Amino acid sequence: MRDHLAPVLIVLALLAGVPLVVDSNVVLNFLKVALMLALAGTGWNLLGGYGGQFSFGHAVFFGTGAYAVAVLQVRFGINAWAAFGAGIVLGAVLGLAIGWLTFRAGLRGSYFALVTLAFAEVARIIASVWPLTGAGAGILIPLREGFLTLQFGSRAEGYWFVLALLGIAMLIVRAIEVRRFGAQLVAVRENEDAARALGVDVLRVKLLAIALSGGITASAGAFYAQTFLYLDAGLAYGPWISVEALLTAIVGGIGTVWGPLLGALVLQALSELGKHLGGDAPGLGLVLFGAVLILVVRFAPNGIVGLARSLRPRRLARG
């Protein structure tokens, strides 16, 4: 009955074992960031990969999660865990609001993409001038290690925390895949009119998808804030995370559970490699990502997952 969740659970368990055998901070930090990007990408993938609504502005959710967790703690003295939860809820509510404005107006394709980009940019500008978010100076979460403050001294704990977040997100996506909502979401991606004719409430499906998507990507932002303990508008709402979120999914395999995780590992490895080879040459990372994107779109439109599937010998050529 729960067969479909098994592969995800097995891989999560294997990943959870990594800190027990690997003692290198470099490796754990690398994985922590990769998992955080995979989490942001999993949110993007639910809306973009399964639902076909391409967002260029998922930074708006990432940043909102990040700022929520920081502002609620620093300005209002709210417990870190509660603030973290609030950040996720806020991301989902913001998703609903953006969905309500865009989907009800019938925005699709590149129009939707551009409007999401605009939302992220507006958020970035507001955060860079608003005193509540620390304006230009940014906001610092005071260092207080401990379980209650959600600041993990040991690298392994932070790693396990983000792995748990990613695990929950992947299980949610996997569960959706095998349910009515998943079938309807994919139908909306493939052909809205046909979906509508078959009784699919297209607006409702899109709203639910963007709410879940916003919540998941907001959790990645909240994790970012709790890990690096410093935010400014460019970090939280900058285009970098909008790009990373969609790239992880596209490189790994759009519209698949595994895509964002695989894509994040590959992209993070590439960007580390780029740093080693090219030093800190500005823009090198983006050039590298651009090249990867072109290669993937040209030669492996279904990403790493698609490549793997096409290499595997066909089982049971039925029909």
Add this chain to the structure above:
Amino acid sequence: MAELLAEAEGITVRFGGLVAVNDASVPVPEGCIVGLIGPNGAGKTTLFATIAGFQKPNAGSIRFRGADITRLPPHRRAALGIARTFQIVQPFAGLTVRENIAVGAHLRHAGRADALAAAEAVADRVGLAPLLNLPAASLTVAGRKRLELARALATEPQLLLLDEVLAGLNPSEIRDMIPVIRAIRDGGVTVLMIEHVMQAVMALAEEIHVLAGGRIIARGGPEQVARDPAVVEAYLGHGAAARLQGGAHA
């Protein structure tokens, strides 16, 4: 006469200056196959779209089981039991045939396993069973038409709107489809079909409405409509009926 399942009443649809449908009324008795025929551009597809909820009429109303549904969106009408196919087929190209049909089946079956089972049963009825695992994009024209039909059927409709499901099929494929459509009606589904393939409408429909220039110009049984001079003129041009009559006497 059986009770009316659905009724389009006084429907008018304008596209800018063009009146695509002009005060057209089509009653659909329950349990029948009703044909809607007419020359290209007559407004048949547009009239269909108003019944399925894809096109708002400028005037007139749509009734289903006595209730006014003129303002309901398409997905609500589907839930009530109205399903349509598209003249220009609209497959979910990236999905398999099974997944395509399952989207329709999900309207009445929440569970995945139920919906998939229902999808397979429908595929059997329309002759798509051997193709269930193929991507929809790989189907031939005939296959895609069957898929349109299968998806609509999977929603378990009471009223099925078929928009030229036989167009583009070869004569033997058409012969295969006629019993399929008849079996759907015999299964209790009322059918309203747009069709250019006369031999098929004549064989299937109990009642035919003829639309030309947006207006209903004739209605009745197949024989009666085929003999109607107004219908012959609409298809073949002004004076054609008289010429044909003359030819028959010669």
